[in-house]
Amino acid sequence: MQLQKILLGLVAGVSVISLGIVGYTSSQLKAEAQTPTSTTQSPTTTSTPSLQEYQSSIPYVPTPQPVVDAMLKLANVGKNDVIYDLGSGDGRIPITAAQRYGARGVGIEIDPQLVQEANRNAKTAGVSDRVQFSQQDLFQTDMSEATVVTLYLLTQNNLKLRPKLLQELKPGTRIVSHNYGMGDWKPERVEQIDGRTIYLWTVPEKIPENLRS
Template identity: 65%
Template sequence: MKTLQKLCTTLLLIVWVITASLAQEAATAARTPDVPYVPTRQTVVDAMLILAKVTKNDVVYDLGCGDGRIVITAAKQYGATGTGIDINPERIKEANQNAQAAKVTDKVKFEQADLFETDFSKASVVTLYLLPSVNLKLRPILLKQLKPGSRIVSHAFNMGDWEPEQKIEVDGSTIYYWTVPEKK
């Protein structure tokens, strides 16, 4: 009888773990993206990485990574490692294919996740091509998670009243640059 009870308890636990896992996966997949997918032109990608002064020692996170071109370029051109985060499973699939084609799968990875629920504290550089409202919502998370001295580069959109240290125009696009300040 005790063996049967243990077996039932174990089976219930397994069912609960699987159900919770599937529910989490469904919740992530079901949420609509915050921004439409619009790829960043390669000239702008290159300028973003130059502005951030990316090196082989950097860990680059691209929030809303789309097809993965920013972290792939950081890995290919600078030897950096990187992680792309996107909520859309099709974009993650495409980014992984692009990483394989570029032969940088040892340096980059892509995660289907909600960027508001993601830990990117390992990043030394964060790149964004989101919308102003999303940048504003993300700003306190970036300032909380990132170490002082980490760099943030945004294509096209600023961060409200947080003045960028640099702002450049490239190929008809504006690029904004900030450094995470010391914590008070």
């Protein structure tokens, strides 16, 4: 009889311990299910790519030479002009401006390999004394020297650049964009060339209120 009591006590103790384990495990699993995994980010901790990362992620698409020629013609480029090409790629716009019009050119490009290629192309074209290419963030570049600015960027880039262009560029500076506009800043002229659209603006003496931001 005493042995039977001992056995019953052992069974009861094991049952209590088992219930405790099961209860803890269930709570633990529930808590784990409600806890975000390490790969889940809350809205407040979501990382945003830097502007440089964003720019470098945009694939380089060269402007066809007939469009380059039309852009420079639309801007009425001359030998006294300083051309800033934002996102200059292989350098064809500043190089063409120097070759055909005797202008000075500055190319701004985020990709170091394209900067090297553009400098080689300028040397081959015999205009390396009149053009230069720099690896820079175009949103951080001082463009106040420019008399003509050329662009082949996306609309959202143009809109981000617009306040900077209007603040830094002198009145009368011409801006020519391939394929993409400037939002509610209406172009002075729009032309079609080989199925492409090019736009021309001139920096005004007084910047309208709606274009300041």
